[in-house]
Amino acid sequence: MNSEKLIVETQYLTFDSLVLDNKEELQKVTIAYETYGKLNEKKNNAILITHAFTGDAHCAGYHAGDEKPGWWDNMVGPAKAFDTDKYFIICSNILGGCQGSTGPSSINPKTGREYGLDFPAISISDMVRAQKKLIDFLGIKKLFSVAGGSMGGMQVLQWVNDYPENIVSAIPIATTMSHSPQQIAFNEVGRQSVMADIAWNGGHYYGTGNPERGLSVARMLGHITYMSDISMKEKFPIEKEKERNSKFNFNADFEVEEYLRHRGSTFVKRFDANSYLYISKAMDHFDVETDDFLNNKNADIKFLVLSFKSDWLYPAEQSENIVKFLKLRGQKVTYCNIESTYGHDAFLLEKEDEGKIITSFLNNLYEEVISGK
Amino acid sequence: MNSEKLIVETQYLTFDSLVLDNKEELQKVTIAYETYGKLNEKKNNAILITHAFTGDAHCAGYHAGDEKPGWWDNMVGPAKAFDTDKYFIICSNILGGCQGSTGPSSINPKTGREYGLDFPAISISDMVRAQKKLIDFLGIKKLFSVAGGSMGGMQVLQWVNDYPENIVSAIPIATTMSHSPQQIAFNEVGRQSVMADIAWNGGHYYGTGNPERGLSVARMLGHITYMSDISMKEKFPIEKEKERNSKFNFNADFEVEEYLRHRGSTFVKRFDANSYLYISKAMDHFDVETDDFLNNKNADIKFLVLSFKSDWLYPAEQSENIVKFLKLRGQKVTYCNIESTYGHDAFLLEKEDEGKIITSFLNNLYEEVISGK
Numbered sequence: 001m002n003s004e005k006l007i008v009e010t011q012y013l014t015f016d017s018l019v020l021d022n023k024e025e026l027q028k029v030t031i032a033y034e035t036y037g038k039l040n041e042k043k044n045n046a047i048l049i050t051h052a053f054t055g056d057a058h059c060a061g062y063h064a065g066d067e068k069p070g071w072w073d074n075m076v077g078p079a080k081a082f083d084t085d086k087y088f089i090i091c092s093n094i095l096g097g098c099q100g101s102t103g104p105s106s107i108n109p110k111t112g113r114e115y116g117l118d119f120p121a122i123s124i125s126d127m128v129r130a131q132k133k134l135i136d137f138l139g140i141k142k143l144f145s146v147a148g149g150s151m152g153g154m155q156v157l158q159w160v161n162d163y164p165e166n167i168v169s170a171i172p173i174a175t176t177m178s179h180s181p182q183q184i185a186f187n188e189v190g191r192q193s194v195m196a197d198i199a200w201n202g203g204h205y206y207g208t209g210n211p212e213r214g215l216s217v218a219r220m221l222g223h224i225t226y227m228s229d230i231s232m233k234e235k236f237p238i239e240k241e242k243e244r245n246s247k248f249n250f251n252a253d254f255e256v257e258e259y260l261r262h263r264g265s266t267f268v269k270r271f272d273a274n275s276y277l278y279i280s281k282a283m284d285h286f287d288v289e290t291d292d293f294l295n296n297k298n299a300d301i302k303f304l305v306l307s308f309k310s311d312w313l314y315p316a317e318q319s320e321n322i323v324k325f326l327k328l329r330g331q332k333v334t335y336c337n338i339e340s341t342y343g344h345d346a347f348l349l350e351k352e353d354e355g356k357i358i359t360s361f362l363n364n365l366y367e368e369v370i371s372g373k
Numbered sequence: 374m375n376s377e378k379l380i381v382e383t384q385y386l387t388f389d390s391l392v393l394d395n396k397e398e399l400q401k402v403t404i405a406y407e408t409y410g411k412l413n414e415k416k417n418n419a420i421l422i423t424h425a426f427t428g429d430a431h432c433a434g435y436h437a438g439d440e441k442p443g444w445w446d447n448m449v450g451p452a453k454a455f456d457t458d459k460y461f462i463i464c465s466n467i468l469g470g471c472q473g474s475t476g477p478s479s480i481n482p483k484t485g486r487e488y489g490l491d492f493p494a495i496s497i498s499d500m501v502r503a504q505k506k507l508i509d510f511l512g513i514k515k516l517f518s519v520a521g522g523s524m525g526g527m528q529v530l531q532w533v534n535d536y537p538e539n540i541v542s543a544i545p546i547a548t549t550m551s552h553s554p555q556q557i558a559f560n561e562v563g564r565q566s567v568m569a570d571i572a573w574n575g576g577h578y579y580g581t582g583n584p585e586r587g588l589s590v591a592r593m594l595g596h597i598t599y600m601s602d603i604s605m606k607e608k609f610p611i612e613k614e615k616e617r618n619s620k621f622n623f624n625a626d627f628e629v630e631e632y633l634r635h636r637g638s639t640f641v642k643r644f645d646a647n648s649y650l651y652i653s654k655a656m657d658h659f660d661v662e663t664d665d666f667l668n669n670k671n672a673d674i675k676f677l678v679l680s681f682k683s684d685w686l687y688p689a690e691q692s693e694n695i696v697k698f699l700k701l702r703g704q705k706v707t708y709c710n711i712e713s714t715y716g717h718d719a720f721l722l723e724k725e726d727e728g729k730i731i732t733s734f735l736n737n738l739y740e741e742v743i744s745g746k
Binding site for chain 1: 490491492493494551552553554555557558559561562565566568569570571576586587589590593594596597600602605606608609611620621623625626627628629630633634637647650651654657658685688
C-alpha cells in the first residue's frame with residue numbers, strides 16, 4: 001500500500017476529425033484523459049476505465065492541491081482492484097462531455113463560438129470511437145480489459161460490439177443493453193427540467209450562465225435514483241418532532257431536502273447543461289440488444305458482469321439479461337449480483353466485495369495473458 | 374347495474390372559520406363536496422371517500438356534458454364496491470386544494486386578493502378537521518367508513534387518530550404512517566421544480582399565469598413514481614429501430630416521453646402550483662406513527678388495509694407497518710397485498726380484486742351495523 005498521495009495530471013489528445021454514427025464529421029476533436037501505472041513493453045497490460053453520466057477522466061489519484069481524489073480512487077491504484085503496480089490504467093472524458101473533451105460547450109472551429117445545439121447528436125458508439133483513437137495513439141493494439149459502471153458499462157458493451165478483437169476482457173457493471181421506458185422517463189424529466197429553465201435559452205447560454213435552476217432540479221432527481229430507499233433511510237433518519245411553521249416554509253424541513261439541494265447546487269458549477277442533454281439522449285438511444293451483437297465475429301472475450309441488489313435504476317434483471325445474451329453467443333461469463341444497500345451508487349462505493357471480485361477476475365487473466373505462467 | 378350516466382353536481386359548504394394545527398385561523402372556509410346515494414334515516418350508512426394528492430371531490434358519476442366520469446367511478450356507484458344503492462357516499466376536495474375548496478389560490482377575505490404564500494401552512498389533520506365540519510353539517514355522528522388511497526389513506530389514518538369515536542371502519546389504501554426520506558425527496562424535487570420556474574415569482578403569479586413549465590416537470594416525475602417499471606414496459610414497448618437524428622432532437626423520440634409531456638401539459642391547466650407546494654408539504658409532515666395513536670381511546674374500529682405488489686412509491690412494507698401498529702394496539706385488522714403490475718396507480722385501476730375485497734369487508738359490517746341482521 002502506498003500512503004502517499006499520487007499526484008496526477010489530465011492530458012489531452014486532439015485529432016483532426018471524427019466521423020459520427022449519423023455521418024456528421026466533427027473537426028478538431030479533443031479527448032481529455034489520465035493514465036496511471038506503466039504500459040509494459042508488450043503493451044498488453046492496459047485497462048480502459050469508462051465513466052458514468054457525469055464523470056470525468058480523473059478516476060484516481062489527486063490533482064495537485066486537491067483534497068479529494070478521483071471518482072474511483074478506492075478501486076484504482078497500487079494494490080487496489082485495478083492495480084497500478086501491474087496495469088496501465090487509462091480513463092478518458094467522453095465525447096460530448098464538458099470536462100476537457102469536445103462537447104457542446106467547446107468552441108466550434110467553423111464559427112469561433114461555442115457549439116451549443118449545433119453540436120451534432122452523439123451516440124455511445126461515437127464515445128467509444130473516440131476512445132479507440134486514443135488507444136491507437138497510445139500504441140495499444142489490444143486492451144487487457146475495459147471496465148465501467150452505469151453509462152460506463154454501456155461503453156464497455158459498445159467496445160464489445162464495435163471492437164471485439166481489440167479487447168481481452170470486459171467488465172460491465174450495473175448497466176443494461178438498452179434503457180427501459182422507466183430509465184428513459186427519468187432522463188426525460190431531467191432534460192425537460194433543464195429546458196424549462198428560461199436561462200437555458202434554446203441552448204444559447206454561454207456567456208450568460210448555465211441554466212442552474214433547471215439543471216439543479218435534474219441533478220436532485222438523479223440523486224434519488226442513484227440511492228436506494230434503504231440507503232436514504234440510513235443516511236437521513238427522520239427527526240419526528242419537527243416543529244410546524246405557520247407559513248409555507250422555503251427552508252429545508254428535512255435533512256434529505258438539504259442534501260439534495262446541496263448536491264444540485266454544487267453540480268451546476270461543474271457541469272454543462274447542454275452536455276447533460278446530449279449525453280442523456282445518447283444513453284436513451286443506446287441499444288446493443290441486437291442480432292448483430294457478437295455475431296459472426298471471432299470474439300473470445302472474458303466477461304465479468306456485476307450488479308447490486310438494491311440498485312433499482314439499473315436492476316439486476318438487466319445484468320442477468322446481459323449474461324443470458326452473452327451465454328447464448330457462447331461467451332465466457334462470470335456474474336455476481338453483489339449484496340448492497342447503496343442502490344445504483346453501489347458500484348462506486350462497494351469497494352470490498354466489488355474490489356475482491358474484480359481483483360480475482362483480473363488476476364486469473366493476468367497469469368494467462370500477461371505474466372505467461 | 375345502472376347503465377345510464379349518473380349526473381352529479383359539486384356542492385359547496387362555507388363555514389366562518391377554521392383554526393389550524395399551527396393556531397392560525399382561516400376565515401370563510403369553503404369545502405367543495407359531492408354526495409352519491411341516500412343517507413338513511415338513522416344516518417348510519419355514510420362513507421367518506423378521501424382523495425389523493427391532486428384529486429378532487431368528483432369521485433363518481435358525470436358532470437353534465439362530461440365524457441369522463443369521476444376519478445374512482447369504477448369503485449363508487451350502484452352495485453359497485455362503494456355501493457350507492459346501500460351507502461351514502463361523500464367526497465370532498467381537501468383544504469389547501471384548488472378544485473373548489475379554500476386554498477392558496479382562493480381570495481383572502483382580509484385583502485380581497487389571492488392568498489398566495491400568505492395562505493397558512495396546512496396539515497393532513499387540518500384537512501380532516503374541515504371534513505369533520507362537513508360531516509357535522511350533514512348531521513352524521515358516525516361514519517360507516519372512511520376510505521382512500523395514497524394521501525387519501527393518510528387522511529383515513531388521521532381520522533382514526535383524531536376522531537376514533539366517529540368512525541365504524543377505516544380503509545387506508547396504498548399509504549403510510551409517515552413519509553420515508555425517499556418519498557420526501559421525490560416531493561422536494563417536484564417543489565423545487567415549481568419554484569425554479571421564474572413564472573412562479575415567489576408565489577405571486579395569479580393574473581400572470583401558473584408556472585406551467587416547472588409544474589409540468591413536477592407532474593412528469595410524479596407519473597413515473599405512480600407507475601411501475603413493468604407497467605411502463607407494458608404501456609410503452611420500445612421501438613428498436615429508431616432513426617437517429619444528426620441534430621439534438623427536441624421532439625419526443627420515445628412514446629414514454631410523449632406521454633409524460635402530455636400528462637404534464639394537461640395537468641398544469643387544472644392544478645394550482647401553490648396548492649402543489651402546500652399539499653406536498655402536508656404529506657411530508659404527516660406522521661401518525663406516534664405513541665398517542667389510538668392510545669387511551671375506546672376505539673373499536675374495523676380496519677381493512679390494502680397495498681399493491683408493484684407499488685414502489687408506497688411499498689407494501691409501509692402498509693405492513695400500519696397493520697403491525699394497529700395489531701399492537703389490539704385493533705381488528707384485515708390486510709391484503711394485492712397482486713398488480715400497475716404500481717402506485719393500482720389503487721385507482723385494480724377494480725376487480727380491490728373492489729371484491731372492499732365489497733366483502735363492507736358487506737359483513739353492513740349486516741352487523743346497518744341492516745341489523
